[in-house]
Amino acid sequence: MREIYLTTAVNMSGKDQDKVAMSELFEVFVRSSNGLEHRHVGSLHAYDAEMALHHARDVYVRRSEGVSIWVVPSRCITASDPDRASSLFEPMSDKDFRYPTYYHLPERVKNL
Amino acid sequence: MSPTDSDSDHNKELLCFVLRLGDSTLIASQRLAEWAGIAPTLEEDIAFANVALDLLGQARHLLSYASQLEGKGQSEDDLAFLRDVNQFYNYTIVEIPNGDFAQTCAKMYLFTTFLMLLWDHIARGADQELKAIAQKSINETKYHIEHFGGWLIRLGNGTTYSADRLKEAFEYTWPYVSEFFSPDPCISRLAPTIEIDLAVVQNLWLEEISPTFLAAKLPTIEISRFISNGKIGLHSEHLGHILAEMQFLQRAYPGGRW
Numbered sequence: 134m135r136e137i138y139l140t141t142a143v144n145m146s147g148k149d150q151d152k153v154a155m156s157e158l159f160e161v162f163v164r165s166s167n168g169l170e171h172r173h174v175g176s177l178h179a180y181d182a183e184m185a186l187h188h189a190r191d192v193y194v195r196r197s198e199g200v201s202i203w204v205v206p207s208r209c210i211t212a213s214d215p216d217r218a219s220s221l222f223e224p225m226s227d228k229d230f231r232y233p234t235y236y237h238l239p240e241r242v243k244n245l
Numbered sequence: 246m247s248p249t250d251s252d253s254d255h256n257k258e259l260l261c262f263v264l265r266l267g268d269s270t271l272i273a274s275q276r277l278a279e280w281a282g283i284a285p286t287l288e289e290d291i292a293f294a295n296v297a298l299d300l301l302g303q304a305r306h307l308l309s310y311a312s313q314l315e316g317k318g319q320s321e322d323d324l325a326f327l328r329d330v331n332q333f334y335n336y337t338i339v340e341i342p343n344g345d346f347a348q349t350c351a352k353m354y355l356f357t358t359f360l361m362l363l364w365d366h367i368a369r370g371a372d373q374e375l376k377a378i379a380q381k382s383i384n385e386t387k388y389h390i391e392h393f394g395g396w397l398i399r400l401g402n403g404t405t406y407s408a409d410r411l412k413e414a415f416e417y418t419w420p421y422v423s424e425f426f427s428p429d430p431c432i433s434r435l436a437p438t439i440e441i442d443l444a445v446v447q448n449l450w451l452e453e454i455s456p457t458f459l460a461a462k463l464p465t466i467e468i469s470r471f472i473s474n475g476k477i478g479l480h481s482e483h484l485g486h487i488l489a490e491m492q493f494l495q496r497a498y499p500g501g502r503w
Contacts, residue, residue, distance in 0.1 A: 156286065180399065187392055188288040191295045223264050 158207040160187040161192075163199035171203050182206075247365070258277040259438070260314040261431040262325075263375065265476055266363065267307030268335035273356060275491050279343055292392060299385040306378045313374075326495035330341045330478075330485050337423035337475035338421035339445070347400055347407070347414035354393040355418060358453050361386045361427045362446050365373065370439030394457045396468060401461030408462060425450070427472045 156178040160170035174193050179185035185204040194202065214219055225231070277297040284290035308321035312460040320326075338356050342347045350405060364386060367379035400411040435441065448469070458465055473481065 178286060179288065184399075187395070188292060190388075191292045194290060195295070244468060 137231040156200050157185075159189075159204045160207050160210060161185075161189040162203040162205070163189075163193055165199050167200060169199065174198075176207060179204075247263070254312050254464050258431060258434040259372065259375075260311055260370050262435055262439075263307055263311045265315060265336075265431065266360075267311050267324070268333045269339050269356070269360070270300045270307060270386045271304035271334045271335070272487060273339040273353070274298070274304060275487055276339060276343060277349070277353065280349065283409070285346060293349075296392065299389065301379065303382050304384070305383070310374050310378065320431065322495070326492045327441060330480055330488060332478065332481065333475075333488075334478055335475050335484075336421070336424055337473035337481055338418065340481060340487060341418065341421060342474060342483060344408060346396075347411045348417055350393045350400070351395040351411070351414040352418040352421070352456070354390065354397055355422050357386055357389040357393060359422070359446075359450055361390060362449055362453070363441070365448070366441045367439055370435075372438050375439070383450065397457055397463070398460040401463060409462065412463065415463055415466070419466055420471045421473050423468050423471065424473045424476060426468065430474070431476075494495065 134179050149221050157180070158176055159179055159182070160176050161174050163174045164171045177185065177192055179188050181205055186202060189204055193199075275296045277293055277300065280293045281290060281297075291382065301401050304325070305321055308324045312319050312321055312324055336356065338352050341352060361383070364379040364383050367375050369377060397411065400407045402408070426443045429443060432441050432443060455465065475481070475484070
């Protein structure tokens with residue numbers, strides 16, 4: 134098989150080489166049953182979204198793990214920078230007024 | 246002719262058909278499994294293996310029904326592992342070499358689209374056992390068609406190089422489809438239990454594949470006059486090699502279990 138892929142590059146014109154699709158990374162989300170949210174289960178490579186769905190079905194829901202699949206190109210996800218974690222997340226830890234700590238429950242409320 | 250004679254005759258015709266389907270799915274599965282570990286991507290590797298396992302599941306149901314119809318105490322495993330080349334009745338197209346990726350997709354597309362039409366007819370037929378197998382298999386086969394058909398469209402619209410390779414793949418595999426529709430006593434004698442008119446099936450099949458052919462920029466070709474004969478046990482030189490590999494363990498260690 135290996136020769137096939139090597140000869141591919143040799144036999145292609147310049148115009149064609151531009152057209153060679155590169156596989157893309159997709160993130161896969163699976164809803165395990167109706168009413169629940171889609172959860173991230175992993176990622177995979179595919180050449181287009183349709184193929185990503187097929188692969189997701191083959192790789193991640195082989196044992197009926199889900200009823201719905203989303204695939205999202207990984208490049209569409211903007212992620213927080215781990216190096217900025219201290220400025221993004223730490224300031225929350227000492228602001229106890231953001232928690233219901235000082236909220237007194239009225240006595241009449243019995244079922245909260 | 247006494248009723249029992251006609252019963253056993255009917256069983257014989259049905260057995261011939263069930264073996265045909267069982268052998269075709271079994272050999273298709275074995276061939277496809279050859280891609281395990283060497284498919285172009287890890288994801289495709291898993292996809293092919295999944296399809297191969299689906300086909301193997303279908304083959305197991307069919308061969309165990311065949312062993313029941315035959316009534317000679319041969320199990321599904323005996324049928325799979327202890328018969329020789331001329332006792333296999335699969336369509337030749339499933340035994341031809343995988344070739345490159347395009348060729349595998351091409352032959353699997355041609356075979357699974359035809360298989361789908363057989364399932365459809367069986368599901369409308371009166372044989373309950375076979376009907377249940379067909380109903381279970383329809384969803385699997387639908388997915389296989391989508392998967393291989395999708396690749397034909399991608400390859401046909403990729404580069405001129407991939408489109409050329411796809412055309413070559415079709416030139417190689419196409420002659421084997423005429424066997425699907427060639428005169429077939431085994432199928433014609435199934436009526437009235439299962440009614441399959443191969444002339445009708447041929448038209449339905451051409452209708453089914455034509456949108457994919459169009460989208461994959463493949464020319465429509467006439468059904469070839471060359472007719473392969475795997476379905477009556479006259480095989481290409483390739484089946485012996487498949488069986489040698491598939492049957493080796495059971496032949497070398499009869500009855501071995503693990």
